[in-house]
Amino acid sequence: MGVRIADRVGMPELDVNRRLKSFEEVATGYTEEMAIAEASRCLQCPTKPCVSGCPVGIDIPTFIKDVKNRNYESASRTIFASNNLPRICGRVCPQEKQCEAVCVLSKMKDKEPVAIGRLERFVGDLQIEREMPGSLQTSKRRVAVVGGGPAGITVAADLATKGYRVTIYEAFHTMGGVLVYGIPAFRLPKDTVVDEAEGIASMGVEFVRSQVIGRTLPFQEIRDDYDAVFIGIGAGAPRLSGVPGSNLNNVFSASEFLTRVNLLNAWQFPEYDTPVVVKRNVAVIGAGNVTMDAARTAKRLGAENVTVVYRRSEQEMPARREEYLHAIEEGIDFKWLTLPTEYIGDINNNVSAMRCARMELGPPDESGRRRPEKVDGSEFDMEIEMVIEAIGQKANTVLRYGFPGLELNPWGFIKTVEETGLTNLEGVYAGGDIVTGAATVIEAMGAGKKAAESISKYLDSL
Amino acid sequence: MSHKILAKRRLSPRLYEFWLASETIPKYAKPGQFLIIRIDKKGERIPLTIVETSQGKVKIIVKCIGKSTFQLAMLDEGTELAEVVGPLGNSSDIRDYGHVCVIGGGVGIAPLLPTARALSAAGNTVTSILGAASSEQLILLEEFEELSDDLILMTDDGSAGKKGLVTDALESLLEEKKVDQLWAIGPAVMMKFVSAIAADRDIPCWVSLNTIMVDGTGMCGACRAEVNGEIRFACVDGPEFDGRNVNWNELIKRQFQYADLESAALKRFEEEVGDLSWV
Numbered sequence: 175m176g177v178r179i180a181d182r183v184g185m186p187e188l189d190v191n192r193r194l195k196s197f198e199e200v201a202t203g204y205t206e207e208m209a210i211a212e213a214s215r216c217l218q219c220p221t222k223p224c225v226s227g228c229p230v231g232i233d234i235p236t237f238i239k240d241v242k243n244r245n246y247e248s249a250s251r252t253i254f255a256s257n258n259l260p261r262i263c264g265r266v267c268p269q270e271k272q273c274e275a276v277c278v279l280s281k282m283k284d285k286e287p288v289a290i291g292r293l294e295r296f297v298g299d300l301q302i303e304r305e306m307p308g309s310l311q312t313s314k315r316r317v318a319v320v321g322g323g324p325a326g327i328t329v330a331a332d333l334a335t336k337g338y339r340v341t342i343y344e345a346f347h348t349m350g351g352v353l354v355y356g357i358p359a360f361r362l363p364k365d366t367v368v369d370e371a372e373g374i375a376s377m378g379v380e381f382v383r384s385q386v387i388g389r390t391l392p393f394q395e396i397r398d399d400y401d402a403v404f405i406g407i408g409a410g411a412p413r414l415s416g417v418p419g420s421n422l423n424n425v426f427s428a429s430e431f432l433t434r435v436n437l438l439n440a441w442q443f444p445e446y447d448t449p450v451v452v453k454r455n456v457a458v459i460g461a462g463n464v465t466m467d468a469a470r471t472a473k474r475l476g477a478e479n480v481t482v483v484y485r486r487s488e489q490e491m492p493a494r495r496e497e498y499l500h501a502i503e504e505g506i507d508f509k510w511l512t513l514p515t516e517y518i519g520d521i522n523n524n525v526s527a528m529r530c531a532r533m534e535l536g537p538p539d540e541s542g543r544r545r546p547e548k549v550d551g552s553e554f555d556m557e558i559e560m561v562i563e564a565i566g567q568k569a570n571t572v573l574r575y576g577f578p579g580l581e582l583n584p585w586g587f588i589k590t591v592e593e594t595g596l597t598n599l600e601g602v603y604a605g606g607d608i609v610t611g612a613a614t615v616i617e618a619m620g621a622g623k624k625a626a627e628s629i630s631k632y633l634d635s636l
Numbered sequence: 637m638s639h640k641i642l643a644k645r646r647l648s649p650r651l652y653e654f655w656l657a658s659e660t661i662p663k664y665a666k667p668g669q670f671l672i673i674r675i676d677k678k679g680e681r682i683p684l685t686i687v688e689t690s691q692g693k694v695k696i697i698v699k700c701i702g703k704s705t706f707q708l709a710m711l712d713e714g715t716e717l718a719e720v721v722g723p724l725g726n727s728s729d730i731r732d733y734g735h736v737c738v739i740g741g742g743v744g745i746a747p748l749l750p751t752a753r754a755l756s757a758a759g760n761t762v763t764s765i766l767g768a769a770s771s772e773q774l775i776l777l778e779e780f781e782e783l784s785d786d787l788i789l790m791t792d793d794g795s796a797g798k799k800g801l802v803t804d805a806l807e808s809l810l811e812e813k814k815v816d817q818l819w820a821i822g823p824a825v826m827m828k829f830v831s832a833i834a835a836d837r838d839i840p841c842w843v844s845l846n847t848i849m850v851d852g853t854g855m856c857g858a859c860r861a862e863v864n865g866e867i868r869f870a871c872v873d874g875p876e877f878d879g880r881n882v883n884w885n886e887l888i889k890r891q892f893q894y895a896d897l898e899s900a901a902l903k904r905f906e907e908e909v910g911d912l913s914w915v
């Protein structure tokens with residue numbers, strides 16, 4: 175084969191020493207030269223396999239060609255036609271499992287896929303003014319969106335574009351959902367999120383903040399007031415191990431730890447009022463994106479030794495590769511095949527040690543991954559003064575009492591018709607983590623797109 | 637939506653009453669529920685019980701114990717708060733129990749008021765035992781006088797009512813009368829000892845857990861407490877639980893989790909604004 179394909183252009187990154195002292199963004203972004211060089215690697219495959227890997231179906235080769243030709247306005251238009259949050263997705267999408275996984279280049283020997291996410295971010299960061307649809311609010315129909323995370327924002331933006339009147343109700347004081355209170359600024363700068371999320375206000379979307387639907391405002395009232403409702407409240411409740419000693423002081427859920435730091439700026443305590451505890455030896459339980467975020471945050475806040483403890487092995491780790499590599503660079507330790515069985519406290523009820531069992535991998539379980547099993551008599555103690563549990567999220571508890579009549583599945587998530595996002599209640603749709611369980615930003619957005627489509631059809635049929 | 641401080645009144649040293657503007661809270665608040673405020677952009681989320689509501693406004697009573705509550709007490713009428721969220725938590729289980737003894741300690745007297753009123757309205761015979769360090773901290777006496785069949789006052793220094801603890805008053809009451817239900821709101825230590833008496837005598841006893849909270853909506857687990865051997869979240873599973881089932885020693889220690897940071901914040905605030913003793 176005569177075609178020579180250049181190597182993938184690396185992402186410039188902040189120096190490790192500087193990283194550990196700040197919440198500055200680690201990946202600093204392509205320069206124009208880098209973007210053009212990377213865009214030139216794209217083969218412009220006529221069958222566009224990459225597009226099928228993107229849950230919102232961005233016309234990837236078209237925007238990449240525009241980047242190559244420095245036609246940024248057109249690139250931006252192409253991306254926005256499918257995705258309202260390119261600056262966010264370009265940063266946090268698990269591209270290696272989505273668009274880039276099906277890029278033709280990734281199938282070639284010794285070749286890496288086109289850096290689609292990085293190019294998307296490059297275009298997004300140029301912040302090219304978007305043309306707004308000429309006729310906003312052409313319809314009298316009103317839609318309430320419950321939850322201001324990626325799913326809700328996508329529904330709102332798509333419906334606003336179609337001319338409906340949309341109001342988003344958000345429990346916290348700021349839009350963005352997990353993008354604000356979960357993912358730390360060193361991975362996703364907060365002003366980027368606020369810009370992108372609140373940018374949809376210019377489409378005529380209204381925000382009502384600090385209202386917890388089903389609690390501070392009855393769900394029925396929202397249903398009565400609007401022609402349709404979308405529920406995108408995320409999988410907000412922390413799963414806790416519940417092992418003995420779970421309620422000792424300095425044992426935290428990752429949700430608490432990250433909410434304090436990210437939503438309430440506890441990393442700037444006492445300038446900001448919300449405190450956060452950080453100790454010398456910290457154990458973070460789990461191995462997903464949330465685990466990496468919590469571990470890297472603890473390190474930045476001054477913890478000396480941060481150890482990620484996971485009951486399976488490196489192969490089964492669900493975190494994005496890039497985040498794992500960043501964590502290693504930043505000096506995070508990893509203890510594989512290890513399961514905490516008890517937290518041990520001192521006389522003040524502060525955690526001072528963690529009892530762990532060694533694990534080995536048995537036959538595959540329901541998830542297809544090999545099931546970890548305890549090795550008899552393998553227990554040992556680790557000296558730690560702080561534990562952060564990052565072992566998963568559950569359905570938001572408000573569903574249990576705040577949304578009467580809404581049908582849930584056995585795991586407590588909302589039951590919907592997959593193709594449309596429709597729940598068992600007329601005119602009520604749902605999507606994102608509250609339907610699928612904790613997933614990804616772009617999957618939540620994909621669900622939002624589908625729901626917006628169905629809601630629009632429903633409203634037009636009224 | 638406005639979250640203005642409409643009125644502020646000093647009830648006694650370090651004890652303030654506020655009326656805050658709120659469109660929606662008065663429509664839905666029930667006894668036993670709370671709200672969360674953030675003073676300004678840099679503020680923390682402060683949970684406070686809803687004491688009373690009226691159209692377009694809600695009353696809270698706040699004891700100054702740390703940076704945020706001192707800062708709140710120093711704000712002027714007309715100040716716009718960054719955020720007021722509520723009502724949160726479950727409402728009190730109001731029923732006709734028969735004879736209910738409600739016990740309020742210190743600033744806990746304030747959150748007890750709406751529940752005690754509702755209990756009286758539901759047909760209960762209500763004996764109220766209110767306790768505080770001294771007479772000036774014994775608040776809402778007129779209101780409790782009106783709703784109670786019997787009102788017993790206790791102070792640590794004997795400056796009002798009898799000298800002694802609310803538990804002393806409760807012990808003597810239980811010698812004389814049958815009580816069907818107890819209700820205690822106050823410092824954790826007080827609730828712990830009331831619950832111990834309740835357990836001894838086999839009387840159900842509601843308490844309101846003032847654990848440390850962050851979101852107050854079930855999304856972080858900061859507020860967790862062990863009740864009946866299980867982990868429960870005070871903000872969504874409570875805040876009221878049967879005190880006989882609460883692991884008090886653990887709960888009390890959890891309240892001190894941030895003690896060092898909190899006192900540093902208060903010290904820094906004092907350096908900034910000067911002496912706080914007048915508050």
Ligand SMILES: Cc1cc2nc3c(=O)[nH]c(=O)nc-3n(C[C@H](O)[C@H](O)[C@H](O)COP(=O)(O)OP(=O)(O)OC[C@H]3O[C@@H](n4cnc5c(N)ncnc54)[C@H](O)[C@@H]3O)c2cc1C
Nearest residue numbers: 321323324325345351352356387408606607613614615618
């Ligand atoms: C720490 C962390 C790191 C992650 N890293 C990545 C990553 O790198 N890449 C990736 O793709 N995904 C990542 N994820 C997952 C991703 O963030 C989620 O899948 C995605 O945010 C789900 O979007 P959503 O809109 O369904 O819900 P959320 O983002 O959870 O948004 C729900 C919103 O609803 C609000 N809400 C809840 N209840 C109510 C109510 N009753 N009334 C009104 N509002 C309510 C919440 O406050 C919230 O703002 C991460 C998640 C976490 C926690």
Ligand SMILES: Cc1cc2nc3c(=O)[nH]c(=O)nc-3n(C[C@H](O)[C@H](O)[C@H](O)COP(=O)(O)OP(=O)(O)OC[C@H]3O[C@@H](n4cnc5c(N)ncnc54)[C@H](O)[C@@H]3O)c2cc1C
Nearest residue numbers: 683684685697698699702703704705846847848849891898
């Ligand atoms: C459901 C509930 C209802 C409450 N109702 C009232 C009320 O009606 N009136 C009143 O004066 N107080 C009430 N409180 C307590 C009040 O929230 C705290 O006094 C306040 O947050 C202290 O903040 P600070 O900065 O002044 O003190 P800090 O110096 O921060 O803390 C002093 C102590 O207050 C407690 N505390 C600190 N932060 C929190 C927090 N985020 N949540 C809960 N407790 C905390 C801790 O035990 C701490 O040791 C209630 C608490 C809860 C959970």
Ligand code: SF4
Nearest residue numbers: 228263267272273291
């Ligand atoms: S949105 Fe995500 S999946 Fe789609 S092209 Fe961008 S990075 Fe890939």
Ligand code: SF4
Nearest residue numbers: 216217219224277278
């Ligand atoms: S599959 Fe890869 S090379 Fe082909 S068009 Fe898509 S991005 Fe370009």
Ligand code: FES
Nearest residue numbers: 850852856857871
């Ligand atoms: S305060 Fe966060 S779960 Fe209760």
